[in-house]
Amino acid sequence: MSDILKINYKKFVLNNGLEVVLYKDNSLPLTAVNLWYKVGSANEAPGKTGFAHLFEHMMFQGSRNVPKEKHFQYIQEAGGSLNGSTSLDRTNYYETVPSDSLELALWLESDRMGFLLPSLTEEKLQNQKDVVMNERRQRCDNQPYGLAWELIFKNVFPENHPYHSPTIGWMEDIEKFNLDDVKQFFKTYYSPNNCSLVVAGNIEYSSAEKSVRKYFEEINSSETIPNVAIPEFEIKLNSEFVHYDNVQLPRIYLVWKSDKLYGIDDASLDMTADILGGSKNSRLNKRLHFDLDLVQDVSCFQYSANREGLFVIVATAKPGVSLDSIKAEIFNILEKFKSAGPEQQEILKSKNSNNSTFIYSLQKIDGLADQINGYNCTLEEPNSFIYDLERYTLVNEETIKFVSQNYLSKQFFELRIVPKNENK
């Protein structure tokens, strides 16, 4: 299996600091262009939450040689697909085009990397602020349990921590942004030396390299990219937060501070989460749903980002069941698991599922390009598929027992989202 995961690639760095990775796969006449700018909501200043994401929207509003809305239109006309996304730690932009249109994608990406500012207008900014505020309404405010994630981040991470606020931002901050904010953000972070570009698919290395150099080499870099300060912190007290929402059933979230992405315990925590709540016969689902019928659903996951990680258990109560009884049962299960550890069969099951998922993820060139870029940005090695898989192969009974005892015995944050009519 590791043969398929051995990705051949070519990597080079332009004089302006732009990292470039080329990966050739000629099975279909498609090429993926994928850029990661190493800036996300973690880089936002206080009172400016949501800005990295709003800025991502502005990147689709045209640049010096590309009129408003034409970025989308040109790519679509060529038969391509495209988008962008913002997370805590990075912002990515991507196009997948028929391979004859590689230069089109490079031209568009380089024009906005180098020449975004001349086309900025107040009108465009106002428009995208309205769009983003509607995105927030649609994804968070008008969604059942839609505020859970931001309530967790706000309460778990201290105010001076870069993960304290949600990536989409607080409404009152989004409303306040002005053109100077946009210009300053662009000058600070949207520089070739803060970016990694992957071109993957039906390419020839020499001509693809030539095209990349042609469009990106002349773009200037900014001097320094400011660092983000990460304050040390622990969850010091078991604390509880209750939020009343337009929902039918109460839901409980238990959140522990865990390990960051590719941290030494990340894979063991991931597998622990899978054994506890990742499948039908996982510990939590079997006990809470099959044996006791206390929950409508229960899940468990290790969320790991570049700077921190969280271990989360989520359960929705069956009608008439109290969250207290569910919480008590969750802790019974955890205590038993911490002392006895996992069974061999549980570990095997989790490893096999993980192996297959790796293979299945190789099917689409856009996903592959993004994965390669993630490896390049986070691990500084584009071909980290085998490394990544081996992290999981090395997990065993002892490491799982260790992380469950070490992390899940600490203080935690508890969020309850409860139907409005139970607000007495």
Next chain:
Amino acid sequence: MKINREIKPSANGEISFTLPELDNFKLSSGLNVTLIKKDNLPIIHLNLLLNAGSKFDPENKKGLAYLTSLVIDEGAAGLSSLEIDDEFETLGTIFRASTDSDLIYFSMLSLTDNFRKSVDLLAKIITKPDFNHSDFERERNKLLTKITQLRDDAGSIASLLFENLIYAPSFYAHPVIGKYDDVNSISRDELLNFYSNYFCPSDSHLIVVGSISKRDLLNELESNFSCWKNIGKTKASQLQIAETSKKHLFICNKEDAPQSELRIGHLTNSRSHPDYFGKSILNTILGGQFSSRLNHNLREEKGFTYGVNSSFDYNKESGSFGIATAVKTENTVDALNEILIEMNRIKNDVTDEEVDFAKSYLIKRFPSLFQTNNQLSNNVMVLVSHNLPSDYFDRYLEMIEQCDTKTVLEMADKYLYPENIVTVIVGNKNEILKSLDRIEWEQVTELDFEGNVIGSL
């Protein structure tokens, strides 16, 4: 060397793309099979389509098909629900049951090495389900709770109300997930009946895409599915849909909602009609992709919404045209008016540039629809579900190419009826009514979450 950035680069090089070959055959049990051999990865995707969707739900038992699909993998050939799931997980195989109004389908993605064991498990589920009492009770309760939870989500409510209104009184009107009182009254015997009436090989189709030879596949399938001998029930279609009436607005109140969920549209003809291609171009221009008129107007000009889209959606025996969006409450009526303006405008005014763009979009993206095993399988599913000719994909580009601006205007005239639309809004009723033009909107009815009429507004 400085480059001239003012010039948009033109396409450069050749695109060569060959459609995958379909191999169709029948098993001794009567089960139809389509195989696409795809060897780039050691994986196999399988999709078993059963003619057993929610349109076959009996009166007062709405939700029976869906419930059957939920219970069927909860125990088979003596294996318990948890044992079955453990086996799939240990094999690294992803197994999923889905239901829509026409079909129940079971999809499976496995490594080639584990295909044999995975098929063996799938065959047990399909041919030897246990339908244990306790599993049945548990899944039915879970479904009842799921139906209760539906009302949390304004977007889902809007979509269900919309389908209910345009398809009434036909078997496409009720939600696949079912109705609370109906599901509550379903017995295990009714489930067993549904299984024996609708789970039969001769009326089913298996699509396999992946790294496996026909001979190996045949061996696996014959040894596992030859015991499946269910004859089933003859199904007669009785599609009855009310004639479209005058334009009608339905509001479902969601207090304090910061946005309104809008669904606007009407019926259309079936997928197999040759006008499909012209309609696709029309819809591409109107609201079928990001650079559409609707998205330009409502998002990029007005900032009313995060996004809006339109689509022609097709069932086996009918279809619908619908526009969907979520807009800030205070912009609800303005957004609705703009949507109507766009529906009317496109009936008189379509430019050659727009048609060229839409054709280019549909033609050039074609190879990207054949990347993953799952995509290939879905494409075959479209052929099977809608009885399309076997050369459908071979002729697709030619059929799109043939359309011009005149065709698109004809399609707009023939298939968009802004005067007869059904409109559903789930949102803050009082705020919306404040700005609603009552000359434009004579018929306004308030519905509850389940579609019951509360009264005229």
